[in-house]
Amino acid sequence: MSDQNLVLIVDDSTTNVRILADVLETAGFSVLSAKSGEDALxxxxxxxxxxxxxxxxxxxxDGFATCDRIKSNPLTQEIPIIFMTALANAEDKVKGLHLGAIDYITKPFQQVEVLARVKTHIKLRRQTQQLKDLNEQLEQRVAERTHQLSRSLNDLQQAQLQLVQQEKMSMLGQLVSGIGHEINNPLNSMTGxxxxxxxxxxxxxxxLHLYEQHYPNPAEAIVHNAEEIDLPFLMQDLPRLLSTLGVATERMNHISRALRTFSRSDNDNxxxxxxxxxxxxxxxxxxHRLNxxxxxxxxxxxxxxxDLPPVLCYPGQLNQVFMNLLANAIDAIEEANQGRSYKEIAANPNQIHVITELQDSTAIVRIRDNGIGMSEAxxxxxxxxxxxTKPVGKGTGLGLAIAHQIIVEKHQGKLICESTPAVGTEFTIKLPVLAE
Structure with missing residues (x-):
């Protein structure tokens, strides 16, 4: 059986369960609880x-073992899991994420944060399921009509490719743009x-300095409190703390702007x-993959x-090409690292070189890596x-085909690959630039 917007809270603390349940039920969620992993299973x-x-x-x-059992069961492995823990070290977080969890909430938790994360991940699951259902419907329609189609196999593949590309861009654009805009307002508030x-x-x-100057002999209670809170250190460290927070919010602003830049929706023109x-x-x-x-x-x-002039293009689709090529470069580097020690990799560092240049009326982008490389075949x-070339479950094989279609058919450009096994790969994008 299944219930709409149903959340299962697994915690042996009755207080935690009651607080979380109140927050979620007030927001319109249905809530169940379990006091142990066995009870949850x-x-x-x-x-x-x-x-x-x-x-x-x-x-x-414990929660890790419970998560592992849930993710090992085909009936429950798709249910998103958010870990809740007082353990703040990175090792435990990485362990949880490797087991299949999608997020972490650190105790003591903030109710607003918990509600926001729950809403976000349930929304993402709904969207993923909708996309899965849509793909199944598309596959069923293709199967039902295959015998009626007289077009060549190449035409059929191109039609399917176009549908997948449009659906992928629509979902990716909505998700990334939504995240960028959602965090923008609170970030502006924090910065101000x-x-x-x-x-x-x-x-x-x-x-406080004026008080120290004009009242050099404070009362004993004030002296005691100043020693207890280490007032000199507090007055020295608090400005540095606020400065650090300012740097962090500026970094988040950069990420927010990057999200909005990446997800710019394409117009008809x-x-x-x-x-x-x-x-x-x-x-x-x-x-996060480069760190x-x-x-x-x-x-x-x-x-x-x-120094390149602007290019007339569909920004969302072109950014999708950049994402695919750069992600593939990282994959190739990680594959090349298999069997190599940290010291060996440090001696020959992993590198991605991004180059832009102008040749006549053509803008050129080169993305070069020193990954595993590819054979001529x-x-x-x-x-x-x-x-x-990736293992089952690691890729669909549509990424580069879509990238080629976007560059060649949508932008009248060229996408070229040059690669040498065990040396690396370079993808070259050539696009016409605006006439002056």
């Missing part, structure tokens, strides 16, 4: 919730209020685009940009629909 035999909020520390089997907070703090500190803006926003969104890991140092990004097939 038993309930999942008859009820399939839309989302599970799972505490890590449970009596009996931090400026006021810094000004107020300076005034308060100045006021092409519009002008600075290619470097699209490349930079895409690289920022992929930053260092316990297995390897950070992937080095080198930008070599020329593979290069001949990479732009064919459904061709992929």
């Amino acid at each position: 038993q309930q999942l035999e008859t009820i399939l919730p839309d989302l599970i909020v799972l505490d890590v520390l449970l009596p009996g089997i 209020n931090l400026r006021h907070a810094e000004r107020y703090l300076r005034r308060l500190i100045y006021h 092409t519009i002008e685009l600075n290619l470097q803006d699209g490349l930079d926003s895409t690289l920022l969104l992929l930053q 260092p890991t316990p297995e390897r140092p950070a992937i080095q990004i080198t930008r070599d940009y020329a 593979t290069q001949q097939d990479i732009f064919k629909p459904s061709f992929t």
Whole structure:
């Protein structure tokens, strides 16, 4: 059985369950609870919730083991799981995410944050299910009408490719744009209020200094409290803390702008685009995959940009091409790292080189990596629909085919691949620029 917007809370703390249940029920969700992993697994035999909020520390089997069992069951493996824990170290978070969890809530939790995360992940699950249903409907329609079609196999593949590309762009654009706009308003509020907070703090500190000057012999209670709270350190460290928060909010503003740049919806007509803006926003969104890991140092990004005139294009589709090529470059590097030690990788660092240049009336973008590379035979097939070199479940084979279609058919450009096994790959995009 299944219930609309049903959340299962797994926590042995009655207080936590009651607080979460009140928040979620007030927001219109249905709530079930379980006090242990065993209890949760038993309930999942008859009820399939839309989302599970799972505490890590449970009596009996812990949250990690419970998550592993849920994700191992074909009937429950698609249910999104949010871990709730007081453990704040990165190792536990990575462990939970590797087991299949989609998010973490750190105790003590904020009710507004919990509600926002629950709403977001249930919405994402609904959208994913809708996309899955739509794909199944498309596949069924293709199967039912195949015997009626007289077009060639190539025409059929191109039609399917176009449908998938449009659906993917629509969902991706809505999701990324929605996230960018949702975080923009609170970020602006945080940025503005931090400026006021810094000004107020300076005034308060100045006021305290005046007291110290004019009342050099304070009462014993004031002296005791100043020692207890380490007043000199507090007055010195608090401005630095606010400054750090300012840097963090500015970083988040950059990410918000990158999301909005990346997800710009395409009009019926092409519009002008600075290619470097699209490349930079895409690289920022992929930053989490470029950062260092316990297995390897950070992937080095080198930008070599020329002064390019604007290009007349469909920005959303062109950014999709950049995302696909850069993500493939990261995949190729990670595959090349298999079997190599951290020291070996550091001696020959992972690198992605992004180059733009202008030749006559053509804007050129080169994306070069030092990953695993490809054979000549593979290069001949990479732009064919459904061709992929990745393992089952890692890719559909549509990415490069869609990228080729966007560049060649939609923008009258060229997409070229040059690769050498064990050396690396370079994709070259050539696009016409606006006449002066």
